[in-house]
Amino acid sequence: MGNRAIFEVIATSAEDAVAAAAGGADRLELAGDMAADGLTPSVEEFARIRAAVHLPLRVMLRDRDGFQPRDLDGLCTTAERLRAEGAEEFVLGFLTPDGGVDLEAVRTVLSAIPGCRWTFHRALDSAADRAAVRAAIDGLPGLDTVLTAGSPKGVACGLDVLASETACSGQPGYGPQILVGGGLKAHQVAGLRALGVEGFHVGGMVRGGGWDTPVDTGLVQQWRRLVDAEVDAAA
Numbered sequence: 001m002g003n004r005a006i007f008e009v010i011a012t013s014a015e016d017a018v019a020a021a022a023g024g025a026d027r028l029e030l031a032g033d034m035a036a037d038g039l040t041p042s043v044e045e046f047a048r049i050r051a052a053v054h055l056p057l058r059v060m061l062r063d064r065d066g067f068q069p070r071d072l073d074g075l076c077t078t079a080e081r082l083r084a085e086g087a088e089e090f091v092l093g094f095l096t097p098d099g100g101v102d103l104e105a106v107r108t109v110l111s112a113i114p115g116c117r118w119t120f121h122r123a124l125d126s127a128a129d130r131a132a133v134r135a136a137i138d139g140l141p142g143l144d145t146v147l148t149a150g151s152p153k154g155v156a157c158g159l160d161v162l163a164s165e166t167a168c169s170g171q172p173g174y175g176p177q178i179l180v181g182g183g184l185k186a187h188q189v190a191g192l193r194a195l196g197v198e199g200f201h202v203g204g205m206v207r208g209g210g211w212d213t214p215v216d217t218g219l220v221q222q223w224r225r226l227v228d229a230e231v232d233a234a235a
Contacts, residue, residue: 012041060090093121099128
């Protein structure tokens, strides 16, 4: 891709996926039940999406609102079924009740999807100590991306943290690519690109009327042009 930033769109259905692909998304995050901030989609919907588009698909592994799994064994079984259906990339992340990373849960789920690339999701933004979480997950097999807004309140409140962590890129604990998402707005892209951010993640912003409406190809195209323009400006 050269200096082209990764642009990832949340899709909850095959129809969303087709619209996002047509608009220029590079990769899709697949999730269901966005009222709970995104849970694991059904294996059947994953199969529909995989048949409909030819983009990398990162599948959410999360079975409840919050960051402690309800049924870890069940989540692993679902992960194995998704893997058998052809899933190759995933999104996951678990915290202990006191806000530390739940490495046991993370490793347990990873054992169900060996060899797969994955994103540690916005559990990081709710952690008691971000640096400790980053250090703890450093070197986990397949981890190549961290999805973060810099704050549990969203990108607008996390810009200073995003700036600091982007500046640490490549240092121990900061090897995975930063993918910025969580309340991301179009007017924030230029500043984030100037910081060196090379990954952007949107969901509701490419839907005409919130999560109850489908992905709008035109809105995806607008974001694609925006991200590419800012990449060019930062080059």
